[in-house]
Amino acid sequence: xxxxxxxxxxxxxxxxxxxxxxxxxxxxxxxxxxxxxxxxxxxxxxxxxxxxxxxxxxxxxxxxxxxxxxxxxxxxxxxxxxxxxxxxxxxxxxxxxxxxxxxxxxxxxxxxxxxxxxxxxxxxxxxxxxxxxxxxxxxxxxxxxxxxxxxxxxxxxxxxxxxxxxxxxxxxxxxxxxxxxxxxxxxxxxxxxxxxxxxxxxxxxxxxxxxxxxxxxxxxxxxxxxxxxxxxxxxxxxxxxxxxxxxxxxxxxxxxxxxxxxxxxxxxxxxxxxxxxxxxxxxxxxxxxxxxxxxxxxxxxxxxxxxxxxxxxxxxxxxxxxxxxxxxxxxxxxxxxxxxxxxxxxxxxxxxxxxxxxxxxxxxxxxxxxxxxxxxxxxxxxxxxxxxxxxxxxxxxxxxxxxxxxxxxxxxxxxxxxxxxxxxxxxxxxxxxxxxxxxxxxxxxxxxxxxxxxxxxxxxxxxxx
Ligand code: PEP
Ligand code: MN
Numbered sequence: 001x002x003x004x005x006x007x008x009x010x011x012x013x014x015x016x017x018x019x020x021x022x023x024x025x026x027x028x029x030x031x032x033x034x035x036x037x038x039x040x041x042x043x044x045x046x047x048x049x050x051x052x053x054x055x056x057x058x059x060x061x062x063x064x065x066x067x068x069x070x071x072x073x074x075x076x077x078x079x080x081x082x083x084x085x086x087x088x089x090x091x092x093x094x095x096x097x098x099x100x101x102x103x104x105x106x107x108x109x110x111x112x113x114x115x116x117x118x119x120x121x122x123x124x125x126x127x128x129x130x131x132x133x134x135x136x137x138x139x140x141x142x143x144x145x146x147x148x149x150x151x152x153x154x155x156x157x158x159x160x161x162x163x164x165x166x167x168x169x170x171x172x173x174x175x176x177x178x179x180x181x182x183x184x185x186x187x188x189x190x191x192x193x194x195x196x197x198x199x200x201x202x203x204x205x206x207x208x209x210x211x212x213x214x215x216x217x218x219x220x221x222x223x224x225x226x227x228x229x230x231x232x233x234x235x236x237x238x239x240x241x242x243x244x245x246x247x248x249x250x251x252x253x254x255x256x257x258x259x260x261x262x263x264x265x266x267x268x269x270x271x272x273x274x275x276x277x278x279x280x281x282x283x284x285x286x287x288x289x290x291x292x293x294x295x296x297x298x299x300x301x302x303x304x305x306x307x308x309x310x311x312x313x314x315x316x317x318x319x320x321x322x323x324x325x326x327x328x329x330x331x332x333x334x335x336x337x338x339x340x341x342x343x344x345x346x347x348x349x350x351x352x353x354x355x356x357x358x359x360x361x362x363x364x365x366x367x368x369x370x371x372x373x374x375x376x377x378x379x380x381x382x383x384x385x386x387x388x389x390x391x392x393x394x395x396x397x398x399x400x401x402x403x404x405x406x407x408x409x410x411x412x413x414x415x416x417x418x419x420x421x422x423x424x425x426x427x428x429x430x431x432x433x434x435x436x437x438x439x440x441x442x443x444x445x446x447x448x449x450x451x452x453x454x455x456x457x458x459x460x461x462x463x464x465x
Contacts, residue, residue, distance in 0.1 A: 015301035017253040017274060020246050025294035026287060027126045029147060029157060029245055037159035037247060044162060044251035049277030050120075050170050051239070053303070054259040059238050059280045060305045061263060062114045064333035066409040067365045072109045073336070073410030074102050075240060075281075075367065076452065077118025079444035080125050083145045083168045091175055092184065093417025094119060097449050099185050099235060100193065101456035103214050108460020114238070118414070120172040121241040121279045123165050124248075125443050126287045142442060146245055150442050162248050169278065173239060180234050187218050187232040197450055198427040207457050240281035240307070244288065246298050252278040253302060264331050266303060273303040283307030283338060286372070289314075291321055300326045307336040307412075311373065312345050316356035323362045336365040338412050342373025343392040350397060354404045367410035368397040375444060378432045384445050387425030391458055398462050411459060414444055415452040426451040 031037045065071040076098060078085065085091070094117060102113040123146035132141045140155040142148060146165040147157045183189070193211045198204040221227055243249050256275050258265035266273045276282055282302075286309040288295040299306050306326060310319065319337075327334045337357070341349050357364055370393035374385050394411060401408040421437045422445035424430045430451075439445075447455060 015297070017250045017298075017301070019301070020250070020294040020298040023292065023294040023297045024290070025246070026290065027244060029143075029247065031157055031159050037162065040159040040162040041247055041251045044166055044248065047166055047252075049254060049256075049275070050166070050173060050252070051277055051280050052259075053256050053273075053275045054261060055238070056275055056280055056304050057259055057262045057265075058236070059114070059116075060333065061261065062112075062236075063305050063336070063365060064263075065112070066114060067333035067363050069407040069409070071112045071114055071409075072105055073114045073116065073365060073367055074098065074105055074456075075116040075118065075410060076101070076413040076415045077122060078416055078441070078446060079122075079414045080142075080144050080442045081119060081122035081241075082150075082442060083123070083164060086168045086172045086175075088175065090417065091119075091172060092179065093449065095176060095179060095184055095237065095417075096191075097415065097417040097452055098237065100191060100453055102235070103187075104210060104453070104456040104460045105463075107210055107214050107217075108456075108463040110463075114410075115236065116238045116240045116281050117176075118240055120176065120239040121165070121169040123168070124242060124244040126242070126244055126285050128287075144244075144443075146248065162245070162251075165248060166252075166278075176237060176239075180237060183233060185233075185235045185237075187235075188222055188227075190215070193453075194450065198454075199429075200427065203427060206461070207454075210457055210460065238280040240283065241279050242285050243276070243282040243295065243299065243306075244285060246294060249276055249278060249282070249298060252276060258303075262303075264329075274301055276302045276304045279304075281305050281307065281336075283309060283336070285309050286311040286313075286340065289322065291318065291325065296322065296325055305334055305336065307338050307367070309369065309372070310337050310339045310341075310353065312341050312349055314349075314353065316352050319353055320356055320360045320362075323357070323360060323364070327362065330362050332363045333365055335362070336367050336410070338367045338369045339397065340369035340372040340412075341393070343370075343389045343396065345373065346393050346396045347400065350400045351404055354401065354406045358404075358406070365409045366397075366401060366406060367412050368394055368408060369412035370394045370397070371412075371414045371444065378435065382432070382435050382439070384432070384435060385423045387423055387447075387451055387455075390423070390447070391455065394455075394459055395462060398459075411455075413447060413452060413455065415447040415449075417449050419450075420446060420448045422446050422448070423451055426454050
């Protein structure tokens with residue numbers, strides 16, 4: 001029998017939040033027994049949405065502007081968020097960092113910046129190997145706090161963690177919302193930009209000039225009373241995570257009424273649609289994006305804006321088939337393509353993907369993830385990334401988009417507001433020998449707060465150039 005694009009036979013195309021279960025799945029989660037996760041999943045099904053359709057559609061509407069070239073998308077956060085990061089200091093530090101980076105990018109791009117944190121739910125990690133050897137013993141790999149624990153005695157997947165994930169996600173987002181409404185992002189207040197570490201005088205004065213210009217603009221708006229709508233008091237900050245554990249995503253996928261700000265809702269007789277209420281924006285990892293696989297099946301049915309990681313193995317045709325499956329109506333800005341080739345491959349691959357998408361009639365957001373194609377191991381086996389490689393992939397992506405008459409609408413970074421030592425380079429001048437000073441990631445190496453802000457300065461200058 002003929003198959004449709006996603007491997008369904010005609011007539012079997014009906015999507016439900018659980019239709020992914022009949023597909024092949026990568027990175028499968030297998031509990032002790034089929035029944036073991038049922039109490040946790042039933043509990044999740046009774047809990048209220050973490051985010052609402054109104055918020056999801058507000059983000060979707062602003063992402064449409066990014067796709068059209070009128071705004072810029074900044075997305076960042078930990079590779080693996082731990083439940084223990086649900087505490088005031090790390091959350092405050094991340095909000096402040098994303099806010100400062102966004103101000104710099106507004107200055108650079110002369111466009112509004114949409115902020116999405118990899119936070120309040122980024123608890124699941126795809127792994128290249130299901131096991132690893134620790135102290136001569138083969139044990140299951142750490143798959144993120146939603147499934148098992150990093151402690152070597154906690155590596156068995158535990159369904160109770162699904163419920164813990166919900167509560168940590170809700171508590172994190174609750175604190176983010178409370179801080180935003182209490183003025184953590186109040187632009188009337190002076191900010192500490194902490195540029196003292198920049199020893200290169202030329203660089204220091206370039207960064208100071210940018211900060212000066214931002215500070216002057218904010219002061220000016222304050223003085224002339226331009227802030228009549230109170231917009232300087234707070235900003236929007238959305239959440240996102242990789243949609244890897246489909247049991248969890250299914251339990252939080254709800255049939256809800258389209259809100260009045262839904263400009264392009266799926267047309268349905270009941271005026272409702274399927275919303276993933278665990279987060280505003282959800283993405284498919286590079287390891288789980290098979291056309292006929294479970295993840296694509298799940299993603300094709302939800303109303304949320306979605307991301308797709310695009311790595312070097314993506315074929316041009318495959319990319320178009322994928323877009324046709326997840327966005328058959330060619331909704332503008334529904335899909336963000338998060339490209340992550342590596343500095344050595346971006347020149348060879350990005351142009352082809354841009355042209356293929358152009359000819360398909362889809363209008364996507366192009367976002368560069370300059371982290372995941374640039375992971376290296378030091379001679380002593382420590383996973384790191386070079387600041388210069390990250391910058392190089394970003395600058396190549398920007399140049400290639402320009403050459404193809406396309407718009408690089410965003411960047412996707414792994415970062416933390418803490419002073420970690422996981423990536424080398426930048427003005428903090430971290431070297432491989434410094435990595436052990438404060439290497440605390442449980443998965444991929446992140447830019448620390450100084451490196452992340454510096455990346456924003458440099459990208460802002462690219463846009464100005
Ligand atoms: C990630 O974003 O942490 C990740 C696993 O990315 P990718 O799917 O692109 O490898
Ligand atoms: Mn990662």
